[in-house]
Amino acid sequence: MGIGSTKIESHEELEVGKRVVVMVHGLASCALQACATKGASFLCDHCDGEDEHPRIVFVSISEILKRPHIMKSLGLKLEPATSRAGVETVKTSTGYTNVDVQPVRGLDGIRTLNPGPESSVTPVYLWHNLIEHLSPNYNCLAFNYDWRRWGDLLFVDELQKQFQQTIEHAVKIAGGLPVTLIGHSMGAQVINYMLGVLGEQWTEGHVSDTVLVGPANMGSPSVFAAYANGPSQVAHSTVIPVADIAEVRIRDVASTWPGLLAVMPTKLAGFDVFERKPVAIRHDEREYHAEDCVPFLEDVQTCEDEDPLGIYDEDQSIHEKVRRYLEDLNLVDARRVWEAGFALAPRIRRGI
Structure with missing residues (x-):
């Protein structure tokens, strides 16, 4: 399943002639919603054959407490594929038949991690304060994408079209004023990739400034723990307050996200960014450091095969x-x- 129409889907009314600030979120920093189609009883309370309304699946405390199994809807189906450039990749799609998972569109998707009425009771703030600070003087626009799928090169190709259309639309609304891009964590990786693909001439005509906050171009050793089932910053505490309840489901679905692998530690221009010490993760007598991504993943696979x-x-x-x-x-x-x-x-x- 693709990312859907490349039509601009902003839930904000942009003011004509005012500069646009485009916010590009990172891993686990945009809410996700799921909708079951007719005949699928995965999410509904009373299955009456009607299409279901969207439900927040990343992350709603009330939904997880009521339906712990919905965590599994975040899993992706992975199939071997080849990109348009001839590079081997994986093709990702929704893991469950008749259940469509998409990012929550607009600023609502990144303002808090649990948009809707629940946010007023137990807010999990993300971009909220920055949006409130900038809104009086700028148009604020979210570039929402399915962060689980970043790293699937076929998805990235589709996303590039959406990114280009979003920025060009924003420049037009602003009366020709180039946009300011703000990227956080993996969002910085997304911005750098998109600007590199679209080229210098396009960038100079459409982007005035780029602000990268905690850029994840070099990845992070903390992802070892996230992939190996924590405790991790991705799956615990401020991001998913009820992680302990859904621990097994988080582990199982997170291992299907290319986006998680996309932020594992890597070299930049051939240089090591992270020191070999300290240890990124330890299991019994085995230690893994920032440079041990491949051995770590191979060992995880071996353990799964031998004794799941x-x-x-x-x-x-x-x-x-x-x-x-x-x-x-x-x-x-x-x-x-x-x-x-x-x-x-x-x-x-x-x-x-």
């Missing part, structure tokens, strides 16, 4: 024992190592 159950501490918990008991009685079919797709989701086989 025994590697995780929570497998010995009461929850795991109950799950195995239900499976032994042929009441529930559930897979511990999750793959995107309804076929592998837990399902009731027969009543007691």
